Amino acid sequence: MRVTVIGLDGGPLDPEARRHLEKATLVVGGARNIAAAPGVPPEVPTYELGPLEPALDALGAHEGSPVVLASGDPGFFGIVRALRERGHTLAVFPARSSVALAFARAGMSWDDALVVSAHGRDLRRAVNACRAHPKVAVLTAPGAGPAELGRELHPQTPRAFVVCENLGSPEERVVRVRPAEATTRPWNDPNVVIVYDPRKPVGPSGWIAGARPGPDGWALPETEFEHRNGQITKAEARAHILARLGPRVGDLVWDIGAGSGSVGIECARLGAAVIAVERDEESCARIRRNVQRHHVKVAVSRGEAPAVLDHLPVPDAIFVGGGGLRTIEACAPLALRAMVVSLAAVERVAPTLALLKAEGYSAEAVQLSAARFAPLPDGTHRLQPTNPVFVVSGAR
Structure with missing residues (x-):
């Protein structure tokens, strides 16, 4: 089946993406995205995303022109992977990724940053990446957000946070805090947390994004x-x-x-x-x-x-x-x-x-x-x- 996937970032839709949405026979997405998307026909049935598997089953059983609404770039830690694994043919209209927006709001480069996801995963691995690397963007989830990161990193790891909430929406907020302060404040989902070493805000230039490609040898003399x-x-x-x-x-x-x-x-x-x-x-x-x-x-x-x-x-x-x-x-x-x-x-x-x-x-x-x-x-x-x-x- 051919499925159209449209990313949302609070800005206007691509004209072709809007045409696909207006012709949709089923719209699947989170409640916020369904409410925010311009041009969803009122008579078209919608399916609110909760657990992913039932939504994928509903898409697989549908005969028509389904549209999936997602946040930001759905090909980056997004639903595109799951849809491809189900064998669907996709037309993808991405918006700006939340990570790109977060670094733009922070005024920081991000070719030298690791990007890790805490969605449905053990936060411990994201925390360990933040311990080891001087610049990491964490895609958070409820129960695995700024407060939890702060508790794990403070006081052993000297880091600063840039917490970017509701990027691209009227409720957008960007806050700079230390890990200790992050543990004491309420935070709004969704958010992206940039965790960086304030002593090394800019990493060395290189030819590959994220972590360096590895050491030039090990078992050193x-x-x-x-x-x-x-x-x-x-x-x-x-x-x-x-x-x-x-x-x-x-x-x-x-x-x-x-x-x-x-x-x-x-x-x-x-x-x-x-x-x-x-x-x-x-x-x-x-x-x-x-x-x-x-x-x-x-x-x-x-x-x-x-x-x-x-x-x-x-x-x-x-x-x-x-x-x-x-x-x-x-x-x-x-x-x-x-x-x-x-x-x-x-x-x-x-x-x-x-x-x-x-x-x-x-x-x-x-x-x-x-x-x-x-x-x-x-x-x-x-x-x-x-x-x-x-x-x-x-x-x-």
């Missing part, structure tokens, strides 16, 4: 990190650890017993939000210097695991590089997706494996050691081994 007396996860082991953690945009990773912060920093370079935990101030300061060197965002929490973990947001993945069996035991129930533990002593491997399996992980263990080429005085080379390390990993 140890020389890329300040560390103490060789106490750093070696690059070869780090490569395996990163593969098992699988950090990505929208994730939160804990780096427990972070040391130099090398694992957490590599996770941040791959787009994840990261919290590094260390017990002494000297190590925390070292991590902060390494974070600054690599131009990423890592929150550093000083404290003794497992006690400090009670105050941290829920992680998708956890790396434990130090802290002992008590720390591993405390962390294992908390990771939503993956947990990786680095161990120096073989005697700790079996208890750690058993612990992860008891918590419902599919667990494995490997021993990793690399032998690097090292020059000899006569111009030949020998193999110089790194200390072996045992890596226990679990996935849910």
Whole structure:
């Protein structure tokens, strides 16, 4: 079936879109859009959007010329996807997207911004994107709006909000607030929230919209990190650890017993939000210097695991590089997706494996050691081994 999809932004309709609307035999849309659309014939039946599936069923059963009304650009986090999945042929007349309008009202560029949707999704992933990236537009939903974002981000993540309500309508309102203030105010739906780091309101220019295309390599050499007396996860082991953690945009990773912060920093370079935990101030300061060197965002929490973990947001993945069996035991129930533990002593491997399996992980263990080429005085080379390390990993 051919379905016409018309986007609304408070402005006049495209003449061709209006002609389609005037000839419609069924109009489907939210109550606000049906009321706001000019030219809906009064005799034509309408179907108000609530749950999406019944509306799609009604469209599929209709014989005629149906029109779907949507907000903004229906091809951007909109109904076009669901209609295409049902096999409909579409004629789409988009309006200005709410994201484009929001950034215009804020007077900000947005080719350097991530855009995430909280509609029907876990707000946690949007929050983690805001923790990790300096400029994010969040398409909100009731129960997942400015107040909820503010509660999750304050006070650990220094951000500013631009809340854009009812864009394009007479009730339009644009408000600049801090996360703490956002938690105390009433907000009107629909709204878009621009979450940005006030220290970096303009990102670097690039050739791809949104997040940068990814780091130019990972498992960086140890020389890329300040560390103490060789106490750093070696690059070869780090490569395996990163593969098992699988950090990505929208994730939160804990780096427990972070040391130099090398694992957490590599996770941040791959787009994840990261919290590094260390017990002494000297190590925390070292991590902060390494974070600054690599131009990423890592929150550093000083404290003794497992006690400090009670105050941290829920992680998708956890790396434990130090802290002992008590720390591993405390962390294992908390990771939503993956947990990786680095161990120096073989005697700790079996208890750690058993612990992860008891918590419902599919667990494995490997021993990793690399032998690097090292020059000899006569111009030949020998193999110089790194200390072996045992890596226990679990996935849910």
